[in-house]
Amino acid sequence: MTAFTAILLGSLSLPALAPVPPELRPDPLARGYVGVTLGEGVIIQSVEPNKPAAKAGLRSGDVIVRVGTFSPATYSDAVQHICSFRPGAVVEVEVQRGSERKVFKVKLDCRPPELDSPGRYPGQPIPIND
DSSP states (O other): OOOHHHHHTHHHHHHHHOOOOOOOOOTTTTTEEEOEEEETTTEEEEEEETSSSHHTTTOOTTTEEEEEOOOOOSSHHHHHHHTTSTTTTTEEEEETTTEEEEEEEEEEEEGGGGGSHHHHHSSOOOOOOO
């Protein structure tokens, strides 16, 4: 190898890349969250933008038929079951949309603590993890 070739090869080094910080791990004691407001029963009343449900494709008016292997019948059933999963878990959510059923894979977020403040949902029990 000539001196010219060595200099040429030495100048072709790759630019230094900035280190990428590791993805933050969710709080192991936190509860799962999809980012929907349920209306009567288990009908999705609204979907929060940029939250797991919206990213997965759930819509207002969808009726939750199944979360994982569980079929919730009430608001409380749905909330308690979703809260039983940890943030980062991927859960299948099956919904009735019009005349068809659709299944979505939803990667859960961390449930905001303010959602569990007393009196937030009049007449609805606050979900508690045992």
